[in-house]
Amino acid sequence: MIASIHPTTTWYLILAAALFSIGMVGVMVRRNPLVLFMCVELMLNAVNLTFVAMARKLGDIGGQTTVFFVMVVAAAEVVVGLGIIVAILRRRPNATTDDLAELKG
16 A cells, blocks of 8 residues: 655745745846846745645634735736836846836936
């Protein structure tokens, strides 16, 4: 008989830590605004995974409720932020995050 392996909360927390670390390294290393934006979204999803894993472990719905609101804010951020980034990259295809700092009023 083959024993089935069920993922535990620890596995999800390790996965979330790995995803967050990948996103953090991407934010620190990359200069392309679009890649930087995707790395920030990866970090948000890692935090969401942590909230859901802990809510499941504790039997509380508070973590899942928080994830719902974080996803709503992230969706609004994607609509506005991605629109701005794409508009800038259409005008200047080789723009970096250093170039975006010139947009300060």
